[in-house]
Amino acid sequence: MQAAINALPFSADFLIDKDRVAATDWSWRDSATGLANTLASNTTAAQAAFGGYSGTNNRVVQALKQAPKFFQRVTYTGDGTSGRQIPHGLGVKPGMIIVKSLVSSSYNWWVYHASIGAGSGLLLNATDASSALSALWNNTEPTASAFTLGTYNQVNQNGGQYVAYLFAHDPDTSGIVQCGSGNATLPWAPQWVLYKDAGAASDWRIQDAARGFTPAGGAPSLAPNLSAAEAVNGALTVSGSTLTFSGSTTPVWCAIRASI
Numbered sequence: 001m002q003a004a005i006n007a008l009p010f011s012a013d014f015l016i017d018k019d020r021v022a023a024t025d026w027s028w029r030d031s032a033t034g035l036a037n038t039l040a041s042n043t044t045a046a047q048a049a050f051g052g053y054s055g056t057n058n059r060v061v062q063a064l065k066q067a068p069k070f071f072q073r074v075t076y077t078g079d080g081t082s083g084r085q086i087p088h089g090l091g092v093k094p095g096m097i098i099v100k101s102l103v104s105s106s107y108n109w110w111v112y113h114a115s116i117g118a119g120s121g122l123l124l125n126a127t128d129a130s131s132a133l134s135a136l137w138n139n140t141e142p143t144a145s146a147f148t149l150g151t152y153n154q155v156n157q158n159g160g161q162y163v164a165y166l167f168a169h170d171p172d173t174s175g176i177v178q179c180g181s182g183n184a185t186l187p188w189a190p191q192w193v194l195y196k197d198a199g200a201a202s203d204w205r206i207q208d209a210a211r212g213f214t215p216a217g218g219a220p221s222l223a224p225n226l227s228a229a230e231a232v233n234g235a236l237t238v239s240g241s242t243l244t245f246s247g248s249t250t251p252v253w254c255a256i257r258a259s260i
Contacts, residue, residue, distance in 0.1 A: 008063055010063075010065045011031075011065065012031070012035075012063040012064065012065060013030060013031045013032075013064060013065050013066040013071075013073060014028075014029070014030045014031070014063070014064040014065075014066070014071065014073055014165065015027070015028075015029045015030070015035065015061060015062070015063050015064075016028050016041075016061070016062040016224075017059050017060065017061040017062070018059060018060060018222050019058060019059050019229070020058050020059060020060055020211075020220075020222070020229060020230040021058050021229050021230065022058075022229055023227045023228055023229055024227055025040035025042055025043060025227055026040050026041045026042050026224060026227075027039075027040065027050065028040070028041055028100075029050060030073045030163065030165070031073070032073045032074070032075045032163065033047060033075060033102060033163055035050070036049060036050055037049060037050060038050040039100055039102075039163075041109055041124050041125055041224040041225065042125060042223075042224065042225055042226050042227050043125060044104070044105060044106050044107060044108055044109075044125060045105050046101070046102060046103050046104055046105045047102040047103070060208070060210065060211060060222065060230075062192060062206075062208070064256075068089060068090060068091040068092075068168075069090060069091055069092050069168050069170045069175060069176075069177075070090075070167075070168055070170070070176055070177050071090075071165070071166065071167055071168065071177065072088050072089055072090055072165075072166045073163060073164070073165050073166070074086060074087075074088050074163070074164045074166065075102075075161070075162065075163050075164075076162055076164070077159065077160065077161060077162075078149075078153075078155070078156040078157045078158055078159065078160035078161075078162060079156065079158055079159075080151060080153075080156055080157060080158035081151065081156075082135075082138055082150055082151050083138050083140070083148060083149075083150075084138075084148065084149040084156055085146040085147070085148050085149075086146060086147050086148075086149065086164065087145060087146045088145065088146060088147065088164075088166050090144065090166055090168045091144055091145075091168075092144050092168050092169065092170055093114070093141070093142055093143060093144055093168075093169060094112070094114070094142050094147060094166045094167060094168060094169070094179075095113070095114045095167055095168060095169030095177070095178065095179025095180075095254065096111065096112065096113050096114070096166075096167040096169075096179045096254045097111070097112040097142065097147055097164055097165070097166050097167075098110070098111050098124055098164065098165040099111075099112075099155045099162055099163070099164045099165075100162065100163055101154065101155075101157075101160055101161065101162055102161040102162060102163055103160065103161050104154075104157075104160070107153070107154040108123050108124075108125055108126065108154055109123060109124035109125045110122075110123065110124075110136060110154060110155055111123070111124050112136070112137055112142070112147070113130075113179065113198070113252045114141075114169060114179055115179070115180060115181035115198070115252045116130045116198050116252060117141070118136075118137040118138070118139055118140050118141045118142070118148075119132055119133075119134050119137075119139050120132050120133060120136075121133050121136045121137070122196065122198060122252075123225075124204060124224055124225060125224075125225050126225055127201045127202055127203055127225060128201060129197070129198060129199055129200050129201055129202075130198045130199070133152065134150060135150035135151050135152040136149075136150055136152050136154075136155055137149065137150060138150035138151075147164070147166070167179060167254050167256075171187075172187075173187040173188070175187070176188075176256060176257050176258075177254065177255070177256045177257075178254075178255050179252075179253065179254045179255075180252070180253060180255075181198070181250060181251060181252045181253070182245070182250070182251060183242075183243060183244050183245060184242070184243045184253075185241055185242045185243075186241045186242075186243070186255060186257075187241065188241055188257045189209075189238075189240055189241050189257060190209070190238060190241070190243070190255040190256065190257055191208060191209045191210075191256055191257050191258045192206070192207075192208045192209070192255070192256045193206070193207050193208070193236060193238070193243065193253055193254070193255045193256075194206050194224070194253065194254045195207075195235075195236060195245070195251050195252065195253035195254075196251065196252060196253075197235075197248040197249060197250060197251050198250045198251070198252045199249045199250035200248075200249060200250075202248070203223040203225055203226060204223055204224045204225050205221045205222070205223055205234045205235065205236065206221060206222050206223075206224060207219055207220070207221045207234050207236050207238070209238075211230075213236075213237070213238035213239075214238075218232045219232065219234060219236070219237075219238075220232055220234075221233065221234030221236075235247050235248045235251070236251075236253075243255065
């Protein structure tokens with residue numbers, strides 16, 4: 001949902017925001033690690049104090065409240081062991097999981113997506129295609145109650161501090177989030193879509209209804225892996241509840257509708 005931060009009709013558990021017209025870092029903040037702290041998805045930097053808004057202050061803000069079958073943020077301490085399970089409260093299998101070290105300035109943002117499976121991962125902070133890496137998720141699909149880690153330091157270093165953002169996949173017509181791949185028709189009109197071509201080097205993109213999904217092929221988008229300002233080079237066209245991708249061989253996505 002997009003709104004003035006002081007006008008939100010709920011207490012946000014997760015905020016993503018970006019200046020739309022200036023080249024600035026992203027800000028990812030959550031109530032688990034403290035909304036006074038921030039991570040930047042376009043860098044590998046460790047968590048730092050949030051310094052407030054700067055630049056043009058012409059920003060887009062996505063605000064989420066955690067709930068079963070929708071979204072949850074989880075913090076954990078790594079132990080370096082294969083098969084480490086991290087419990088969560090989604091109540092359904094996650095469709096997408098994003099993990100970032102809170103303390104390392106060199107560890108990437110790693111993404112699990114159900115469409116590519118637990119034997120591979122994507123980098124949120126880079127353009128890379130998906131890569132096979134069984135040590136990320138221990139080649140084990142997440143369940144409705146936990147996700148599994150391997151021995152890879154970037155997600156499970158002994159003593160390391162991490163945050164995980166989990167997005168459910170709920171195909172029910174009354175659901176508010178789905179994660180999938182390729183062109184699709186959802187049971188509802190999306191308000192927000194995060195997507196990437198998993199099979200090729202390409203930017204991630206966020207498009208949303210607040211900034212408009214039309215005109216077709218020319219709607220504004222922001223790239224979470226870049227500091228760049230808003231552009232109109234997104235590959236997604238949304239018509240009602242239908243997602244159509246152009247120039248993308250294997251797009252994976254997470255789509256959310258407004259719950260209020």
